[in-house]
Amino acid sequence: METSEIRRRFLQYFEDRGHTVVPSAPLPSPDPNLLFNVAGMAQFVPYFVGQQTPPYSRATSVQKCVRTLDIDEVGKTTRHGTFFQMNGNFSFGDYFKEKAIEYAWDLVTRPQGDGGYGFDESVLYASVYYEDDEAIELWKRVAGLPDDRIVRLGMKDNFWSMGIPGPCGPCSEILIDRGPEFGADRDWEAGDRYLEFWNLVFMQNIRGEGGGKEGYPILGELPKKNIDTGLGLERVAYLLQGVDNMYEIDEIYPVIERASELSGRKYGAELVDDVRFRVVADHVRSALMLIGDGVNPGNEQGGYVLRRLLRRAIRSMRLLGYEDPSLVELLPVSLEQMKKSYPELEPDFGRISQVAYAEEEAFRRTLTAGTSIFDVAVRETKSDGGAQLAGAKAFQLHDTYGFPIDLTVEMAAEQGLQVDTEGFKSLMKEQRERAKADARAKKAGHADTSGYRELREKGVTEFTGYQELASDSQVRGLLREGMVAPSAEQGETVEVVLEKTPFYAESGGQIADEGLIVADGVKLKVLDVQRPVKGLIVHKVEVLEGVLQPGLDVHAEVDHEWRVSACQAHSGTHVVHAALRQVLGPNALQSGSYNKPGYLRLDFAWSSALDQATRSEIEEVANLAVRQDLPVSAQYMTLPEARDWGALALFGETYDEQVRVVEIGGPWSRELCGGTHVKHSSQVGALTVTGESSVGAGVRRLEAFVGLEALRYLGRERALVRLLSENLKTRPEELPAKVADLAERLRAAEKELERMKAGQVLAAAAELAANPKDVFGVQYVGHRAPDGVNGGDLRKLALDVRGRMAADKPAVIAVLSVNDGKPGVVIALNDTAREWRLKAGDLVRVAAEKLGGRGGGKDDVAQGGGTDPAGSDDALAAVEHTIGQLVTG
Structure with a gap:
């Protein structure tokens, strides 16, 4: 049976039994503690924890999941994969244990000809939480399982929770005996013999604080008991397809x-x-x-x-x-x-x-x-006598160059080196913690929302901003640091919930409205507007005057100019997106956006930079659409209807069954969008593209101004062109050629200066070679060249001086210069010096240490540098001192 058919049968079975089929949520997770959805119940968490009221009592889904902790195990075991699919059926206070067991057993054992999976009952087992006598009796009565095929397991294996205080409950799993070739008889812990493929969670309790999978206190029972099940689609597929592991399914x-x-x-x-x-x-x-x-x-x-x-x-x-x-x-x-x-x-x-x-x-x-970077790191490690590549170097290869750690380990082994993997893991852990902290700062996630839920229970906030910019309303409640508060006084910043509001809450790339909320003796400045829980609009306000209290009648008014410019920017984003697709083709799909009054940016899928001609064409197509005064309208429909209609959805967004589709010029631009828009495209005003750049592999970003901001931008550009034309004494249309000519002349002058400077540096070679310092029989030249000499010219000078010195006497030449504020040093030795067991690499490290840096190279020539120009004289002196120690030592 194909995997797609297993999936179809599951959804059909539960739909036929009154379950609403819910599409999979996108893989990216809204939870700040997770990158991706990792379980079938992910999108239903707000219902289970009481943040939202479910719109249905029964649901079924096939959730797309990615587990990143399993990446290193992929391929090594039979069942670890990063992407997998979790089939689930859910009850929100409707049916409980008996129905859940009945449905699962029926679908699993029902003949394939009757729409089931056709598993042989004789090889199926059930595991239960060891104290759950009710589940044991149900497995006996509903499925007819004997005692020896019902396994009691502890909290670690058969009790579910989210890992935090909240809903929890015992589990019951359906297992299949794959035969003695997969492990020992009745060995539930090890091997692959007894494979669990469907987990039924009976969510009936509330748990307290505590870490791990067991040992936390059970505080009581939930007022409503829920069902959450998860059937591993890939596991069922390899069982039904007769293959040994998930990698061999269709x-x-x-x-x-x-x-x-x-x-x-x-x-x-x-x-x-x-x-x-x-x-x-x-x-x-x-x-x-x-x-x-x-x-x-x-x-x-x-x-x-x-x-x-x-x-x-x-x-x-x-x-x-x-x-x-x-x-x-x-x-x-x-x-x-x-x-x-x-x-x-x-x-x-x-x-x-x-x-x-x-x-x-x-x-x-x-x-x-x-x-190339790896090769340098290997040479440095070996020259220092090390046998292990530093964890910091492995992390640099991983973080900067994208080298997987296993690649670094393998390449190091080929060079006879190990890798400090513990140091690498430590740096990776630090990076992950920083990323998690950043994510938590950006997302509300499942933080304590009890105050918001308390106000949400009083009703949904009505949004009137599509029809009007001012509304008479009433204060439903206010919050301080997320908790309901009785009042707020002048100077405080608090959150306010109104019965209805014209203020747009930040979403869909559009930032929140600004404006005022006023009443008799009270004046509030709106700083931000958000939706912390579904159905609730929360205003962050500064109390400018008076005392704010719940029940107060208020007048809420959005800043008119702010909203006009915001509408121009959001509609302009849709126009630019449509223009992109018209010019580049349908693959240039939006992957993210941000807009505020007068400004927009749009990220889109594209693998190469746009040349100036293409950017100009996109800008022209967008402005032609503005000039055509295309009608802008919005209508509501179901998500399937919107997709059939050709409406574009933003990747990673989760949508309700009823969605809002914004249309500009008919099918030219149709997008799912909850933002505010102009009535006709001409109201976007002037639109000018100001930049195009890369934001990642295969993703580009366009930035643009609209309306008055576009005119102001063009005005600044015009003033700049006029100023340059006047200073360069040329006409505006001749400005590009004039600037190009000046740039070429400047490059030529810089090259001539470099040539002259190099000539001056090399001219000193004869005098330096003629006046070496005797250091216990070694001819030593320690020379600080003028500032600005690059490494290549320093090397030429050192080699030139070496070539002019007597070959039968040991000679060491150290030349140093400070270029762009950073000192560099080159050391060259002749053959006789190396016969005296002197090495350029050893000497350059001595010099580089005084410069606050590092160096390395071969025995005859080595180069180094640092960050501390003040150590230049000390560096040359240290080389001389080290020569004396080595010769006399």
Whole structure:
């Protein structure tokens, strides 16, 4: 049975039994403690913890998940993968244990011809929490399981919680006995014999503080008991498809087959190659799904994980012997399998592949550059007599050049070195902690929202800002540091919730409105507006006058100019997006945006920089749309209707069943959007593109001004052109040629100055060679050249001086200069000096230490530098002193 069919049957079974089919949430998680959704119940957490009221009592879904902790285990075990799918059925205070067990057992054992999975009942077991006698009796009565096929396990294995105080409860798992070849009889802890594939969580208790999976106190029972189940789709697939592991199911194995064809290596022949094949297949599929959900390769958070997955796949193909670009061969194979369950991938594949292929090309360049850095690090380690590459160097290769640590370890082993992996892990941990702290600062997540929920229970905040900029309202409540407060006085900054408001809360890339809230004797300045929980609009205000209290009748008014400019910017973003797609094609899809009054920026999928002609064309298409006075309208419909209508959704966003579609000029621009907009495109005003840049592999950013800000920008540009024209005494249209001519003349003058300076430096060679200092029989030249001499010219001077000195006497030449505030030193030795066992590399490290830096090189010539010019004289003196010590020592 194909994986897509297993998925379809699950959703159909529960839909037929009154469950609402809920689409998978996007892979990126809104939880600040997680990068990606890692469980089927992820999008239902607000219902389970009481933050929101569920719109249905029963639900079913197949949730896309990525677990990053398993990356290093991929390919080594039969069931660890980064991307996986979790089938689930959920009850929010409706049915409980008996129905959950009944549904699960029926679907698992029902014959395939009747829509079930057809598992043999005789090899199925159930595990239960050891104190859950109710579940044991239900498994006996509903499923007919005898006592010897019901296993009691402890809290660690069969009790669920989120890891924090809140809902929890016992679990019950369905296991299958795969036979004695997979492990010992009734060994529940080790091996793969008794494989759990469906977990039923009976969410009935409230837990207290405590770490780990067990030992925390159970405080009582929930007022409403819930069901949360998770069936591992990939596990069921490899059980029903008769293969040994998840890598060999229909959604994954074709990539292994193609990788085998490309590499000429056979899957199943060598364990080390098998691990690499599995890494390739798993990571290619994971990358396909992550990019499909709007994640782009980068150096932070989810983008970093995606980059690591892609680079591990590419590296594994190289280790399998395939040196050419591999994603172009493998990604389409993964698409063919995954589009059966996720048909939206196919029309978006142009963008997805563009991002992936650009990352591979970047990594191929990185391998070249990073290998050079690695080689230098190896030479330095060996010259210092070390046998271990420093953890800091491994981290630099990983963080700056994208080298996976296993790649560094492998390359170091080839050079006879180990790697300080503990030091590397320590630096990685510090980086992760910084990233998590940053994420927590940016997201509200599941922090304490009890104050917001208390006010939310009084009703939904009505947003009137689409129709009006001023509303008469009433203060429903106010909060100080997230907790409900009785009042606030002049000078305080608090949060206010109104019955209704015209103020737009920040979302969809549009920042919040500004304005005032006033009443008799009370004046509030609105600083920010947010939606901390669904249905509640919260205003952050500064009390300018009076005393603020709940129940106060107020007049809330948005700053008119602010809103007009904000509407221009948001509508301008849609116009620019449509213009991009018209000029570049449908693959140039928005991946993020930000707009505020008069300014917009738009990130979009594209692998190369836009030349000036293309930027000008996009700007012209956008301004033509503005000039055509296209109608702008918004209407509500279901999410499937919006997609059928061709409306574009922002990657990574979660939408309600009813969505708002903003249309500009009919099908020319249709996007899901909750923002505020102009009524006609002409109201956007002037639009000028001010910049285009890269924000990651396969992602570009356009920036633009609109309305008055665009005119002001153009005015500044015009004044600048006029000033330059006057100073250079030329007409504006001749300015580019004039500037280019001046730049070329300047470059020529700089080259001539460098030539003259080099000549002056080298002219000193004869005099320096004629006047060496005798240091216990060694001819020593220690010379500080004029400031501004680069390393190349210093090297030429040192070699020239060495060539002029007597070959039968040992000679050491040390020349130093400060260039751009940084000192550099070169040391050269003749053959006789090396026969005296002097080494340039040893001497240059002595000098570089005085300069606050490092150095290295061969025995005859070495070079170094530092950051402290004040140590220049000490550096030359230290070289002389060291020569004396070595010769007399």
